[in-house]
Amino acid sequence: MANQNRTFDPDAVDEFISYLESEAEALKSKIIEHHFKNDGALGRMPAFGVGGGSDRLRSDYTAFHASTWANLQGVVAAYTGFIETLEAIKDSYAAADAAGAAELDQQM
Amino acid sequence: MNQYGSEPPPGLENERGQRETTLLMTGTSTSDSAIRRDPCSNAECPNYDPAPMEAVWTEFMSPVAYGGQVIHKGPAPGTTQPDESRFEEIILALRPDGIGAHAVETIRKTWSAVVEDRLESMPGRLMSALAELSGFWVGEDFDRFAEEVEQVRDSLYDTIDEIDTAANELKVFEDRVRALQGSGAGVPFPAARVWKASSGVVQGPKIHVRPVWSSGGDCDKSRSEGDNWEALGLPRDSGDELRALVYERFGYYTERGMDGSAAWDQAVSDYSAVQLPLVGHWSTTMSAVAENHNLGIVDLRDQLVDAQEAPSLEAGPRPLPESAADAILEPLPELDPGPLPQMPPLDGLDRFTPPTQQAVPEFPSPRADWSAADYGSTGGYDGGNAADWDRSAMDSSSWNRPASDDLSGGLASGGLPSGGGLASGGFGGATGGSGGFGPPSGAGSQAGGMGGAFGATPGAAGNGRGGATARPANARPGSARPGGAGAPGARGAGSDEGEHDRETWLTEDSDVWGIVAEDDDPYA
Numbered sequence: 001m002a003n004q005n006r007t008f009d010p011d012a013v014d015e016f017i018s019y020l021e022s023e024a025e026a027l028k029s030k031i032i033e034h035h036f037k038n039d040g041a042l043g044r045m046p047a048f049g050v051g052g053g054s055d056r057l058r059s060d061y062t063a064f065h066a067s068t069w070a071n072l073q074g075v076v077a078a079y080t081g082f083i084e085t086l087e088a089i090k091d092s093y094a095a096a097d098a099a100g101a102a103e104l105d106q107q108m
Numbered sequence: 109m110n111q112y113g114s115e116p117p118p119g120l121e122n123e124r125g126q127r128e129t130t131l132l133m134t135g136t137s138t139s140d141s142a143i144r145r146d147p148c149s150n151a152e153c154p155n156y157d158p159a160p161m162e163a164v165w166t167e168f169m170s171p172v173a174y175g176g177q178v179i180h181k182g183p184a185p186g187t188t189q190p191d192e193s194r195f196e197e198i199i200l201a202l203r204p205d206g207i208g209a210h211a212v213e214t215i216r217k218t219w220s221a222v223v224e225d226r227l228e229s230m231p232g233r234l235m236s237a238l239a240e241l242s243g244f245w246v247g248e249d250f251d252r253f254a255e256e257v258e259q260v261r262d263s264l265y266d267t268i269d270e271i272d273t274a275a276n277e278l279k280v281f282e283d284r285v286r287a288l289q290g291s292g293a294g295v296p297f298p299a300a301r302v303w304k305a306s307s308g309v310v311q312g313p314k315i316h317v318r319p320v321w322s323s324g325g326d327c328d329k330s331r332s333e334g335d336n337w338e339a340l341g342l343p344r345d346s347g348d349e350l351r352a353l354v355y356e357r358f359g360y361y362t363e364r365g366m367d368g369s370a371a372w373d374q375a376v377s378d379y380s381a382v383q384l385p386l387v388g389h390w391s392t393t394m395s396a397v398a399e400n401h402n403l404g405i406v407d408l409r410d411q412l413v414d415a416q417e418a419p420s421l422e423a424g425p426r427p428l429p430e431s432a433a434d435a436i437l438e439p440l441p442e443l444d445p446g447p448l449p450q451m452p453p454l455d456g457l458d459r460f461t462p463p464t465q466q467a468v469p470e471f472p473s474p475r476a477d478w479s480a481a482d483y484g485s486t487g488g489y490d491g492g493n494a495a496d497w498d499r500s501a502m503d504s505s506s507w508n509r510p511a512s513d514d515l516s517g518g519l520a521s522g523g524l525p526s527g528g529g530l531a532s533g534g535f536g537g538a539t540g541g542s543g544g545f546g547p548p549s550g551a552g553s554q555a556g557g558m559g560g561a562f563g564a565t566p567g568a569a570g571n572g573r574g575g576a577t578a579r580p581a582n583a584r585p586g587s588a589r590p591g592g593a594g595a596p597g598a599r600g601a602g603s604d605e606g607e608h609d610r611e612t613w614l615t616e617d618s619d620v621w622g623i624v625a626e627d628d629d630p631y632a
Contacts (some may be wrong), residue, residue, distance in 0.1 A: 012244030018342045041218035047210040047259045049171035053416030060421045067423035073437045081432035
């Protein structure tokens with residue numbers, strides 16, 4: 001890589017960002033869009049029946065479904081937030097580098 | 109901190125609203141919102157309301173374990189059942205088109221596929237990528253970032269576990285439902301409830317029949333006598349058979365010198381005792397079979413409720429890493445409830461078939477010297493259950509007349525004054541060609557073949573003696589109607605006895621045979 005002395009390599013961070021982007025995208029398209037939405041099976045209430053114990057089962061399933069949806073959305077949100085965080089850190093390192101370089105210039 | 113798990117899932121509210129609709133439409137439940145049929149117009153009829161079995165069966169059949177399920181009607185011996193077209197109509201209402209997409213198996217397998225194809229590998233990949241990154245980023249910033257990544261990894265593991273657990277729980281539920289609903293081998297359909305309004309047997313049987321989802325607000329009871337017998341699982345011509353026996357008995361007395369009126373009264377009186385076992389036969393067997401059958405369905409439903417109460421579906425809210433706080437989340441889409449079970453269209457009895465005909469207990473031969481007491485004390489058929497609902501159950505020895513030493517005397521006493529045919533096999537003719545007068549099947553031990561079997565093999569018109577069992581052809585005389593002379597008003601006008609508690613049907617007067625006129629049908 002560019003500079004072995006550095007403790008922050010923006011190229012490696014970019015690679016990690018790409019990875020997060022593809023994972024988040026896969027979660028959204030392959031799971032959320034494909035299964036939870038667009039008449040996917042995870043958008044349908046299972047035919048638990050009527051009467052009897054079906055109400056409680058439906059209620060439990062609904063809660064399970066909602067929580068799992070939220071948890072998967074949470075992963076997407078986390079990945080998206082990571083990307084933003086990494087971009088910000090990249091910027092701050094770049095700014096620090098620029099400042100350092102300017103200082104070096106002045107010394108020269 | 110967590111903005112996902114703490115909100116009430118919007119699906120729940122919708123689901124509740126949906127449920128109320130379901131109850132209204134199916135008449136299922138519990139509540140007064142259910143559709144109820146009117147009770148029978150006869151206040152004594154116990155078939156008050158068919159709604160309970162309708163609700164039970166709706167609950168039993170409404171869960172869909174797997175797609176493409178073909179539902180067959182299971183065997184229900186001894187009960188009135190819908191034919192195929194009616195059965196399918198009811199199934200289609202309870203399982204509307206499109207419900208297969210909501211089969212538990214379909215959805216459960218999708219959850220599993222999401223884990224196997226996507227989620228399972230995510231935590232590992234995430235940690236590999238982080239390990240890679242750690243080679244190029246060192247410091248406190250990285251450590252803080254790595255902690256957040258690990259938090260997401262843990263959340264992924266938890267989510268995977270929760271989905272796996274839920275899928276397993278659903279699989280268990282699915283398997284139980286599949287087994288309870290017959291595993292494709294047939295599901296039992298509720299037996300029509302049957303009630304005999306009067307205690308008389310021959311005289312206007314007045315059978316109330318009420319299958320589930322029957323049309324009209326009342327029991328079906330305006331059918332012919334033959335239909336009524338059939339509803340009891342007895343041969344259509346049972347009444348004729350019994351009448352013929354009395355006629356012949358009457359002839360037996362007159363040939364011994366009794367005057368017509370006394371002979372008739374005695375003949376009627378004799379057989380009046382015999383009818384009691386037949387009533388017992390019906391009430392203990394026929395109604396018990398239907399009742400047991402339906403109780404079996406209630407039990408299946410109860411097991412289904414147990415299955416519905418078993419699954420443990422849980423997913424806890426996950427704390428999100430700090431970095432994620434600003435992320436935009438999609439709102440939870442509403443779960444598609446799918447097509448709801450509908451109330452099946454109501455229909456009459458046309459597409460129901462009566463129970464398979466059963467052998468009827470033997471009645472004592474009209475040409476034997478016997479007294480009513482001999483038969484009144486036999487106790488009749490001692491009940492039975494669905495498993496016994498077969499021919500052999502009817503051959504109870506309790507129907508066999510105690511060996512009598514008078515039989516041969518009776519037969520030897522001379523020809524029939526009525527001029528009735530003695531030819532063996534002639535009995536069928538005596539009963540208007542109804543045929544099916546089977547020979548007694550259980551009377552082998554009795555001298556001279558006591559007791560005529562009563563319709564053991566109905567429907568063999570013209571067959572004279574039926575032929576259920578081998579029996580010497582000469583053991584029982586054929587007979588024709590008693591001669592005209594003595595028959596006292598035997599076919600008088602319809603009785604008005606109606607459904608009042610007549611303990612016997614032959615004791616009172618000669619018009620008990622009366623054919624009930626449609627117009628003043630005492631059914632009520």
